[in-house]
Amino acid sequence: MLFIRITALLMLSFSAISAAFNPTPEQIEQFSKLPKAQQEALAKQYGIDLSTIRNLNTNSAQTVSNNQKNTIKPRNSSTIEEQEDELKPVEHTLKPFGYDIFSGEPTSFAPGESAEVTSDYVIGRGDAINITLYGKESASHTLVIDNEGRLSIPNFSPVQVAGLTYEELKQLIKNKISQEAIGLNVFVAMSQLRSMRVMIVGETYKPGSYTVSPLSTVTHALYVSGGLTEIASLRNIQVKRQGKTIATLDLYDLLLEGDSSGDVSLRSGDVVFVPSVGSQVKVEGAVKREGIFELKDDDTVDSLIKMFGGFKDDAFLEQVQVKRVVENSRQSIISVDFINGLGLFKPKGGDSIKVKSVKNEVVDSITLIGAVARPGHYEWSKDLAFDNLIKSIQNDLLPQADLGYAIIVRQVSKLGEIEVIQFSIADALNGKRVFLNKNDEVYVFSRFQTQEEEDKALTDLALTKDEKELQERVKLWHLYETRQFEEKVMQWPTSEEELGLEATKLEDTQPEENLTVFGRTTLLETVISRLEYQSTVGHNKAVFEVSGEVKFPGVYPLANNTTTYSAIQAAGGLLESAFVGFAEVTRAINDGNVRHIRVEDIDAQPLADALLLKSRDTLNVLMRPDWQASYKVHLAGEVTFPGTYTVKRGDTLEGVIKRAGGLTKYAEPRAAIFTREAIKEQEKQQLLKLSEELRKDIASKSFQKSIGSNTSLSYEETDKLLKDLASVEALGRLVINLPSILAQQDTLSLQDGDSLYIPGKQESISIIGEVNYSSSHLFKRGTSIDDYINLSGGLKDRADEDKVYVIKANGAVYIPNRSSWFAVNNQHNLEPGDTIVVPMDASYMDNLTLWSTATQIFYQLGVGIAAIARI
Template sequence: MLQQLKRFLIAGVGALVLVGGPVAAITPSPQMIEQFKNLPKAEQERIARQYGIDPSMLSGQATQPTIVNPEVVAPRNTGSTTEVVNQSETDAFNQATKTESQIEAREEELEKQLKRFGYDMFAGEPSTFAPVSDVPVPAEYMMGPGDVLNVQLYGKENKNFSLTVGRDGLVQFPDLGPISLVGMSFSEAKNFLTDKIAQSMIGIQANITMGELRSIRIFVAGDAYRPGSYTVSSLSTITQALFVSGGINEIGSLRNIQLKRAGRTVGTFDLYDLLLAGDASKDLRLQSGDVVFIPSVGGLVSVTGEVRRPAIYEIKANDTMADVLNMASGAKPGAYPEASTIERFSKDVKTVINVDLTQASGLSVKAKAGDLVRVKSTSTRIDNAVTLVGAVVRPGKYQYRNGMRLRDMLPSIWGDLTLNADLDYGLLVREINQRGDVKVIQVSVGKAISGDDSANIALQPRDTLMVFDYADRATLLEPVITQLRQQSRFGDAIKLADINGSVRFPGKYPITEGATIKDLLVAAGGLKEGAYTLSAELTRQNISEQTGVTVTHQQLSLQDVLLNDPSANIALQSRDVLTVRDLPDWQDTRWVTIKGEVRFPGTYSIQRGETLKHVLSRAGGLSEDAAPRSAVFLRESVKQKEKTELLKLSDELRREIAAKALTKDTPTVGYADAQNMLKELENVEVLGRLVVDINAIQLGIDEADLKLEDGDALFIPAQNQTVSVMGQVQHPSTHRYKKGFTFDQYLELAGGPRKRADDDRAYILRADGSVAMPGSSYWFSTDEEMQPGDTIVMPLDTEYKDNLTLWSQVTQIIYNTAVAVATISGL
């Protein structure tokens, strides 16, 4: 039943299409609508697509039809199109690449990415026919059967007629009878009818225009994208026929499109004339029965390199390199056409021909099929420029002028240099040959700008002036040092020297022309505070073919060097090392901090070897309310050691967890528990606490005293009359200190240990940071009397769930840190 209904509906729709002709949409009857609703949705969509029916009309939801222009040409489904690589990337590649194989591979890749010129114009395929009907009709248009003339009569009578040219060339004009227009153009027919009306119909004038145009049948043959027979407008030309047929396929010619009429070629059209020059004079108008024939492509030439339009071009016989260069829209400004090449197939090999595309001899070379023309780029090096880099306001390249000097580049300290520029040390890097080898000249920018003619060095083309600051010294020097290393050939000494010790910028520096020890000191930014000027050491390698290399150490007086004493300020040699010593017992200012219950808390400067007892005395000693047993002493070196140990502990914990996970007879720690434990450990912030006995120090016991280091901090809290109980107890809390109360009594005040507590490993964290562990001290017992500020820690029983003993270490670290932090934050 369903198949019969489908056949009936399709037949009805088809009949309406045939009877109604090319209308915009079909108006279905109510019976058709009801039958259409009973069909499956997929079948409804198929019928609507096939017969151009608006589905909303058949579903009973008629909407206002939307008028849209038909899509004549849809995009071709040819896959992705590779774009031509940016030529600037190619230049950068060629500059950076040194191997021949890599350059050849890059050139082959660029060649493969070239596209055929002109084929983008037809990057679509036809979908329907939309005749050209809204363009002006030229006067020379030849009238033919099917054309319509619109005639408007006005004057004594007002009438409008539409006259259709019949197959016999006649139009049936009311009141005038049949009129023959055979062989007439539109202009001739218009004038003829106007005269006829004026002679036959007195007092009436006529206005004649072109109405509907006839359609003609033409053929597109050869290498078209879709060859075949097409119905087009009588005003269509060769290019319009190409668009209707989808253009030209991959092997079709753009330059020899032929128009054949009655078996004879009546014209040829070169699309390059239209694409390159906008010349459509040979785009002939078509007549019924014409054949547009597209032959196969002729010779192809690839053009790549520094041209405006790299592509593959079709050539004709006798085309030259000048024609090819013109097709590619000429060379770019950065091209070097004098060194262009042609890769050409010759018998069974491929040859390369050098051509100068700036000379008539090179431009007149004939192009051959398969040629690959490469237009080379010019050098990126600038010949007549000097370069300014570093701590300057306007770095970059500047034009060189004859007689140019350093002060011409930098006339003002305030206007041309940055605030942190080094006025005493700069470098002038100068090329000395065509290989790019350089020599380095040390300059004083400040002296040159201030008017010292001896420092105002004359510049040369391709010089690079480097002005240093106090941050980019090593960065700017790196390429210079690298170049000096590379140009050291055949055993030549590398012109580099080292300076270390008490200078502002120790490191490796170029040995400039005539450089001395003083110049090296200036390059390193000068001496630091505390430098020992009476004696410095110069280490020198002496190379001899007979004795080999011998190393000597020479003592120099920097005072004499700075005074330009020739005996001390000697010339530098390659691989010299100058070591500048510090003054004996020299030290930078060291600071320690004392806070809390002292008479004069604050930050104190210390000298080497000064002890905690001495600094406490300078701070006025302890106040009456001080709790020396609760003092917290922090040291940076201890903090760094604790960080290292904590990382080791974390790694050990991970390994033990992994090992227990592989043990069959041991319960494993759950993944969540292990992650929480590691996370808690990683979040512990170490303080670097060092246990000190302030009371013993106050009594004068030397063994209790300690030497201070830079950054030490001592925190002495007020007297603390509390005892805290932490960890696995029923109620962790802090209690008022009661003299004579023992460990067990305070533990009872906290409700006693929990089920998971490890009471055998409970310990007391003393106020001074020391720990009393059970079994590790003969005097520790559960009836031990507690002291003010002590903390009882009841750890977790790590064997309750697993024998992971590192839990106890983690717990101890956490609790010890917490107690110290609480003490410091209370100050």
């Protein structure tokens, strides 16, 4: 009766197949379970090709297999808020160990992932076997083991196979075929495994009943259920069968040691129970695997170390910090020695273990810093001397290394206090050995102070490519070590805001000079800071200062037995201008007064060594009384030998003209133009002041205009005036009477940067300003000022004819007599090379008084520029 109902249902299904020929996987699966003869009869009845149905069956199996592979997906339970939080700074939080291993999200309760059938697989009801016969006849059968555990092969007697292993099944079928049929061979393969249902409960992501493969183990069951929750136990997972616990899985054995002996195979109806987590311990710091670990009652410190993978190489094990909950729910800190005291410590639930790293400082070593070829840390040994580390100037030092001054920074107490020892590298390599103590820091300095000086010197040396790369590597190492020191000692900022503020401060306070990395100022900065930090009442800061005529004036660390001579060596030695007869040491005494000590013959070492410097002494090296820097003056124009001449202080213009061979016969000494740098600077300041006052006055006039007053000022005119005034360059002209100077009636002492231009004979008169056509005219004796103005087209409407003045060829200015300046009696005042200036009437510019002043400056400077342009 049941068979008739199934056949009827299949007939209805096939009627649907024949109508649309789009069978579902369930319909194809039901068809495949029918005997071969009945399949052929149904296919023939409904006119469907049997091979097509079998192809659909194969495709359906592949689809099901793909669906099985996709039954587990990664968890994606993050909310919109959590996704937005991903953009925020991440805080380091410890996670429980092992929970992510099985993390997934099941998409259905369908059978899980397929697996290869092993030879010890136990055959059971529902398994499908594919039997292929070949020999005297060929046939292929896919057979399902029935509910009685029997396998029915067409044309052969049924055989009981349930409970056999896969290997035993194959052997049984081969024997049966060979015994019951002559000339037939057989090939046996698993076609489809039965499915079974297991319950997965407890602290799993999605507990419930799952259909899994008969090959599934406990870990597979955890995987298909989506893994474990955050409070699940990884060390006490139980498998229950018929109400009894048949196995317990400790996932730590599998994850830490690869031991899968507890991962037993499941049977249909089994229950996998995941209880809540037990006691936990938090481990962080210098360990190989930070996290939160679950403890069992019998766990020891050795098993805990195995859980977090051991310690990192830089772990500080003598005092490991353990935070533990003690009586009355209070926390206490205990220190555990993980080197010698492990037997006294047993981990306890709630412990928080923090393993710190050893201090990032190399001990029992020697450190080379500065202009050395290979900076860094070196092994210290007894009787180690400087010449054991630096053996060759060419191979072990950089080309810019200073051989006269080096220091050793030595720690003298457990509190980190230091002292400084000064020595000469040249002496140390010539037999005067300098022995080193443990943890000494040796500083080797550059012979230069600024980067520009050092780069120029290295360029002159024509360094090879390898030598240039060595320079860069040494600088990078030094900068890295400096940064490390600042981060630890000087509390270097960590946040972006603090970094930005510090960068701004550095930009504001950075000196104009680009100091070299190995210079005294750069390298000594941290040493002096350490000496200042350790100074107290009664223990003054161990530094001294050198000023005056030395190469590198500044503050230096005070070494033991520092003399005047060694102080001068620390400052780079004496300059050529230094006075060696004596120097002065200024010393502060206890009563607040100052004492001045005179040191004789500072260039002679025995005498200079007679005085030992003390803390905060200042050594002042004086300049030679007769010393001054060389002055450079420039002669151009009508001199016999024009050019640049070197003079000393006190030399006169008349003297340097004689050195230049005197004037040529074409020279016009009355029109000489003399410029001086000091006067040029004064003019620059005057122009800046005038420009600022003019801006204020224009702003005031603009405000008056806005409230209704009448004005003729326009924005374009005022803006042009300000731009013109800003573009004016100062000349620094000094008006001189060169004929009087050459006749020794007047005297002009020279200064550095002075310049003299002597033009040729002048034959013209120039007129500029408010005339219709500014030009130059051939000088004609007897021609008046009015005549020259008429030759230039006459005056403009805004010309101020009452303020016309004349600039003489030598730069002097005179104003003709107002009552008779057109008269002939003023003609003798005009000479060749003179310039007539017609200024602007300021009343045309809305009573802006500064316009007149500005215009006069423009005209006057214009005359000077025109004259110099002829050089």
